[in-house]
Amino acid sequence: MLYGFSEIPQALLLNPGGKVENKGYFGIPFLSQIHLNGGSSEISIYDIFAEDGRDFNVKLRDAVQQLQPNDFLTATQQLELFSGGFAFGPSYNKNKYLSFGLYQEFDFVGYFPKDYAVLALEGNQSNIGKPFKLDHLNLNADILSVLHVGYNEKVNGKFTYGVRGKIYSSIFNVNSTKNKGTFTTVNGDNNIYEHIFNLDLAVRTSGISSLINDDNDDFSEDIKTLQKRVLFGQNLGLGFDIGFTYQINKQWYVDGSLLDIGFIHHSKDIENYELKDDFTFEGIDPLFPESNEGQSANDYWSELEEDFEDLFEIDTTQTQYTVWRPVKLNASLNYAFGKKKLKDCDCLAEDGGFLNRVGAQLYAVKRPKGLQAALTAYYYRRILKGLSAKATYTIDPYSFSNIGLGVSANILGLNIYLMADNFLSYQNIYDAQNVSLQLGLNYIFKNEN
Amino acid sequence: MIKNKIVITTFLGVLLLNYFSCTKPVDFNQANTLVLEPVVESSLIFYEASAKDFFLGGSEESVAEDFIEIDFFNNSFVQDNLVKAEFVFNIENSINRGYQLHISFLDNANQLLERFTVNTSASANNNIIKTTHTEVFEGETLQRIKRSRILVFTLVMLPGEAINADTPGEISVQSKGIFSLNIN
Structure with a gap:
């Protein structure tokens, strides 16, 4: 939605090589960009929690049946603490632009742990022979701050490119994306069943154990600890964005960007939990009639009990780890049309003077189990001088009926923008599988020419 | 014309506001009624012996216990959530002697809480005789076995044709427990 909306300075965060329409700006601290986004594929909150008289447990079981292990829940939130930018270069052609800022981000992705849910709901009785796959547990949660500086250059009338360097400071991370193994009950040879445990599970955390294990119960102390991590905190990472815009002719242009090519190395305040073992259990063999092997059933059982304890023993480690940032791809093809009639035109001939634009945008983000993509068609209209709007239709894993609207207004140098999507479900927000809201306030120094 | 556009913009704004105010009733307290009812099956004891295993040191060993x-x-998890326990025994016998398998549940002080017996009859022609026995514990009997800390297995070979080192036939016991849980 924000992508390609070049009146809004924050569009440069989505394409460092995007078109720049101002000679400078600064974001109103803490208000320049607020972005919330949440979504779940396949089902909505309303599907489960609707007050419709149906038994909650029936609804939940239906949902579990309907959901697949590749269905996911995502939530992202961004809050810009400060940002700014200015054009520079020779006075006759200020074709370079530097932008910078600091924002805080929360990012969560979790896949539906289907087999865990089935095991909890049904047990193994109705699933004899079926492996319960432990890799269905797959999630990552991050809170981090990003300090960034971007460079944008309009090389000529046709081509603009940009790069942005980023320093990530992790506030905390929980990561469990490399689970493997199965639990299976099969018909056995010696006994009715053979239970095969093949476990390889790990949850890695950073930034959490110091909060849990500190002596104080004071939440505000913890907040202070977290605040210290916002700038150059204990676990740092590096990354960059790249992007370009190419004007094919007066009316057509293409652009594209790759964002967050980078990583965070977690080396401090780490607590990892690992469960790794193989074990097969087929029962207890009481060795009567008294055999000469000297091992009683109870000895045998004691050994088994120890084996079981070992099997489920969780190792705690402090091993350092690295998590790659979710790389995002944006690309769009755009067509501008409809020149303003001269008699109306007391404004500047921005964008070649075209009032309308349509285009197609592709967005994809790399998540632990593969790409999540969305395809958007949009219509953009310059309604008044300084007031423009964009309507979008998006197809994504959440739905095929996602209509969005965005408005940007410039009033006395202040730029205010507000955008949201999934309007078709505005009558019942709980039934929306995905909601997104973005708003912000900037002060803009306009181009004179 | 400009007026019209302002009207349109206002309309869009109102639409945006609506977006965040309209909901249909949902009740998140429903989560409190969540009940998990998994049924877990697990192998229990298994055992296999041939007739000659009951002939030790030149004489019949007709009672074995472990x-x-x-x-x-x-x-507390099992105490609170186990609502039914079933024990299923499959016995195959081709020895020409009948058997009884007693399963006894004892508490900490070795007091007998519950006991059940699985019978299998003698196989005169050494053909395999298959017996299945299911013992269900619910309610009061379940509460009793929840106190058990010791399980005693006693295999009794019933009187019949004498056996020796050359007596043909085998006996095998396989078993599983079916544990129904109700977690809320």
Whole structure:
């Protein structure tokens, strides 16, 4: 939605090589960009929690049946603490632009742990022979701050490119994306069943154990600890964005960007939990009639009990780890049309003077189990001088009926923008599988020419 | 014309506001009614012997006994959530003697809480005789076995044709437990 909306300075965060329409700006601290986004594929909150008289447990079981292990829940939130930018270069052609800022981000992705849910709901009785796959547990949660500086250059009338360097400071991370193994009950040879445990599970955390294990119960102390991590905190990472815009002719242009090519190395305040073992259990063999092997059933059982304890023993480690940032791809093809009639035109001939634009945008983000993509068609209209709007239709894993609207207004140098999507479900927000809201306030120094 | 556009913009704004104010009733307290009812099946004891195994040191060994100390019932999860326990025994016997398998549940003080017996009859022609026995514990009997800490298995070979080192036939026991849980 924000992508390609070049009146809004924050569009440069989505394409460092995007078109720049101002000679400078600064974001109103803490208000320049607020972005919330949440979504779940396949089902909505309303599907489960609707007050419709149906038994909650029936609804939940239906949902579990309907959901697949590749269905996911995502939530992202961004809050810009400060940002700014200015054009520079020779006075006759200020074709370079530097932008910078600091924002805080929360990012969560979790896949539906289907087999865990089935095991909890049904047990193994109705699933004899079926492996319960432990890799269905797959999630990552991050809170981090990003300090960034971007460079944008309009090389000529046709081509603009940009790069942005980023320093990530992790506030905390929980990561469990490399689970493997199965639990299976099969018909056995010696006994009715053979239970095969093949476990390889790990949850890695950073930034959490110091909060849990500190002596104080004071939440505000913890907040202070977290605040210290916002700038150059204990676990740092590096990354960059790249992007370009190419004007094919007066009316057509293409652009594209790759964002967050980078990583965070977690080396401090780490607590990892690992469960790794193989074990097969087929029962207890009481060795009567008294055999000469000297091992009683109870000895045998004691050994088994120890084996079981070992099997489920969780190792705690402090091993350092690295998590790659979710790389995002944006690309769009755009067509501008409809020149303003001269008699109306007391404004500047921005964008070649075209009032309308349509285009197609592709967005994809790399998540632990593969790409999540969305395809958007949009219509953009310059309604008044300084007031423009964009309507979008998006197809994504959440739905095929996602209509969005965005408005940007410039009033006395202040730029205010507000955008949201999934309007078709505005009558019942709980039934929306995905909601997104973005708003912000900037002060803009306009181009004179 | 400009007025119209302002009207349109206002309309869009109102639409945006609506977006965040309209909901249909949902009740998140429903989560409190969540009930998990998994049924877990687990192998229990298994055992296989041939007739000659009951002929030790030149004489018949007709009673064999073994026990295990169990912690299974000694935790609050099982105490609170186990609503039914079934024990299924499959016996195959081709020995020309009948057998009884007694399973006894004892508490900490070795007091008998519950006991059941699985019978299998003699196989005169050494053909395999298959017997299945299911013992169900619910309600009061379940509460009793939840106190058990020791399980005693006693295999009794019933009187019949004498056996020796050359007597043909085998006996095998396989078993499983079916544990129905109700977690809320």
